[in-house]
């Protein structure tokens with residue numbers, strides 16, 4: 001059986017990148033990592049928007065309604081007055097998945113002590129999983145992939161290992177990863193034979 005196609009929403013949330021003060025590095029980092037990690041044919045819906053709560057929520061709803069199974073945001077998760085991504089995400093949530101936020105902060109602490117400042121959340125809306133990632137472009141790979149040693153041994157699992165099974169459970173496409181980048185975990189009963 002061939003890999004199922006998947007639609008993924010990417011949202012970079014930054015006042016300055018969206019105003020053109022600096023070049024946005026969030027969308028390319030998200031797109032490049034997903035293209036390396038997933039075997040499925042992917043369609044990306046990309047948005048670069050300012051840190052405005054109502055606009056962020058409206059963008060998330062629009063991407064879910066467009067048929068995205070996964071939406072990744074980057075930026076606006078910290079404590080600064082303009083950081084409102086978690087509030088905007090929770091406002092459109094049907095269910096919260098606190099384990100993602102807990103693990104994301106644990107991963108971040110292996111890289112920077114200020115990871116504790118990120119209020120990132122993950123939620124389900126309809127058949128879509130929405131996950132907040134920090135704004136630092138380097139945090140995208142760190143959070144999704146986790147930490148490996150020089151021999152490629154996984155020291156801290158990245159959160160993406162749990163994303164394919166979550167998407168199975170909410171009725172989305174069967175995502176297959178490239179194990180060298182990120183080995184997805186599924187219970188044995190949920191595994192399908194490799195597509196080819």
Ligand SMILES: Nc1ncnc2c1ncn2[C@@H]1O[C@H](COP(=O)(O)OP(=O)(O)OP(=O)(O)O)[C@@H](O)[C@H]1O
Pocket residue numbers: 012013014015016017022023024025026027051075076077078080134135136137
């Ligand atoms: N989309 C992005 N593209 C490139 N670099 C970014 C982006 N978002 C954040 N950064 C970098 O990470 C740093 C910390 O991210 P953070 O989200 O706190 O930015 P910020 O200072 O709130 O940005 P802004 O004012 O644009 O919303 C930024 O100062 C910037 O160097």
Ligand SMILES: Nc1nc2c(c(=O)[nH]1)N[C@H]1C(S)=C(S)[C@@H](COP(=O)(O)O)O[C@H]1N2
Pocket residue numbers: 074075076077078079083107108109111112114115116117118119133134135136138139140142143
């Ligand atoms: N993995 C990882 N997590 C990280 C970071 C990082 O560099 N790597 N930066 C932290 C910093 S410095 C901040 S302020 C918070 C919130 O960032 P944001 O407001 O850009 O989303 O994310 C944190 N989480």
